[in-house]
Amino acid sequence: MLKNILYIIIFALALSSCNSTLDEINKNPNATETPLPPYLLTSTLKQGADLYWGSESNFNSSLLFVQQWAKIQYAEPDRYDVSNTSFTSLWNTGYSTLITDLNTILNFSDQQANSNYKGIALTLRSWTFLLLTDAYGSIPYKEAGLKVTPAYNTQKEVYTGLLEDLKQAQSLLGTANGTVTGDLAYKGNIAKWKKLVNSLRLRIALRISDKEPALAKQAVIDATTDAAGLISSNSEIFQFVYTSSPQQNPASAWFETRDDYRISKTLVDKLYELSDPRLPVYAQLPSDASVGKYVGGANGLSNSAANSQGFAKTSKPGTYFLTSQSPAVIFTYSEVLFDLSEAVARGYIAGDAEQFYKNAITASFNQFGITDATVISNYLNQSIVKYDATNYAKSIGIQKWIAFFGQGLDAFAEWRRLDYPQLTAGPATVLDGQIPSRFFYPGTEQSLNGASYQAAVAVQGKDILTTKLWFDAK
Template sequence: MKIKNIFLALLATAALTSCVQDLLDTNKNPNEAQIAQPDYLLTNAIKSSVDTYWGTTNNLDGTLLFAQHVAKIQYTEIDRYIASNTTFESPWKSFYSQGLRDLAEIIKIGETENQPNYKAVATIFRSWVFLLLTDAYGDIPYSQAININEYITPAYDAQKDVYHGLLNDLKTAVALIDPTKKAISGDVIYSGNLTKWKKFANSLRYRIALRIADKEPEVAKQAIAEIPVADLIGDGETAQLVYLTSPNQNPIALFFETRDDYRVSKSIVETLKSLNDPRLPVFANKTETATPEIYIGVPNGLTTSAASALGFSKTSKIGTYFTSPQTPGVILSTAEVLFGRAEAAARGFTTENAETLYNQAIKASLKQFGITSDDVVNAYLAQPSVKYNSANYKQSIGVQKWIALFGQGLEAFAEWRRLDYPQLPPAVAGTLDGKIPVRYIYPGSEQSLNLKNYKAAVARQGADALTIKLWFDVN
């Protein structure tokens, strides 16, 4: 009887196992791969992250306003710094749940299937995404992020530790790149060119080194000393996603297909006018109704009624260059690298010539926006208002880098906070007692889902408010 019972139990177990397996087989989608493909994941991670970087919620409704590249002519609340704990929810969620999730899976595949180049490229791009997050919010989940099996509520790393970790991650990723190993696919930035990915990684290291230069100059200097100039992004090697036509158009172009509530900021229009800058007609359109000034920017932070009173047709829309479907989403440009090298030289971190590099950086920016005439370029550089001022390199580099980064809201915002130039006016009807925001506040979902770690971050870096400076921002 005992043997019979055992036999019946085994038979039942086998039947149940068979049923479960049948159920699993039945629920498999025959049209969907059961094992993630790193090339598809890489394409999706790049596009989703660049879309977020250049898109509406993070860019037009956030850092482009704070850096005063654009201004609102309708619905001006965010331009007046009226924000809630849901205002900056979208970039946080998008970066963590889309880009970083896919990149983590690629890194895992690279490790388990001995594909070091996928791991290297995913680590490099992941470093860029983490850098955007920490530049915007400060302390963030980093070392425990995207590891839900171990950390459902990840701890926040201090911003200083995130920067140090990213410097190490990028150095490790560069060492991983091996042209003799399997090539990568799905790369919509460099088409699998590993040499350019190495340059992108080193250029990111350079960016991070300068980000911490005011707090830790010796660490910054050492990091820069480890990077040969030949291993940085050069002419024609800008890291960017070149968009296509609908439905894969530039997200700013997509937005302006149906909306008209933004204009170019008065701050940048007046700066470009004062410098006789040939980029003005690239960044701004002429007013639709003819005006004596031709280009008219909107002051940041007007009330909705005051902004509307300026006239939709009598103020300058964002230039057609930026609202075209195929406008590239720039991630890190040749001009930025040259400005970085100029600053490193000015700080005494290198023996290069700061003025020469500054001029080269301006030329690279002009070229990026289609201005290549030698006469125009040389005339611009010859102006006293443009010439490099070695007595105040932060002013010279800060103003010109702010111009060169037009459209790249998060990076322009970070560099404005770090270099403290140009000196921007606060919102006309702002709500921060004459101050301009210097960070994003954390999304409300963190208070709901990760309260303990959220509170620890706030206790460490200060109140969760738009006016609380982050670790790297010393002045």
């Protein structure tokens, strides 16, 4: 027995020595063992922009659901013929990369990261959680990053928690709280970050407005009266500006080697109906010059029907969105103005809802380089465009949908919330005439976090595309 014990001790010591040696061998001499806040911030901004504007979360899903883009081949996603492996990048990158790296910054000591880094990290983490809950519903929130199998929180809990997180972010941010480098969005301008925080608070307040109107009203008041203000011009848009390949806009990279998307017929027809000058920005003329006008691709077709529309006879998205340097726009001045219009219409704050609405459309025009005052005035004065105080959701919903072109995740959230424009599923779609209301949870959640997943589904409803989320359930 003693001999056996001695063998075990000797083996354990040898194994420990071996592991120590392997640890030394496996060290990468070119890698830092202590990540630095500027590098983590830069990485988060870049990967967050890629995620938001990339194929899986944007033009191969949400942009199809809201009928801004359409598929002209490989049309299964446009028919909603998808599975629980179809929307994994938003979940996986959101949790394993973005939230993980942002939590690292938040857990740094004050000597490692000043409070401005932490305020920015909390802002970006709140934005990431917002994307996740808007798309999936109940999600791991309070225990995310703390447990291997975190519990899910309801969407109501997530939204209300994010409002508190953003209050904390605002308290951490200050022009006297230290400099920030690695910020490729606002170049370390803390005043702009503070405006983004309030703008996000305003967005979330309206997300919950149909379910928790009293809380929504207070959150709107808090966001609009905060001394830091809101995003107040197109120069303060929150966006990531790309450079050249390989650090290029994801849509640009896609179209370099593939040609399977077109601007949606639904959107093209609406822009023609409104004589909207953004049409030449949003779309290209078909490569067949004989067509002579913009032609959108229909959504929800079979593969053969989609192909038969003609690659040369339909319009690709505009070059504004398909160049290497095209920005990943994430939060616009136009959105803030639409939100203020709605907040006034709901009676949350005082103001002129119609004027905010007009200013929002003007800001969208200006964002895309349309500045002619006569063109803008003529557009706004059309009866079909004029603000309808008796149905603000329709006026704001349609124009917000147009202004959100390319921002699929947020266009999808606002379309579900406002119920405008009224879209119709394509003829070959597989959901009995319904359009998706959410993303599937990744299939790995069932195997890796099964108990939490099952508990969430039991409360929220079946893990299917047509289950209405809390904010959307009228």
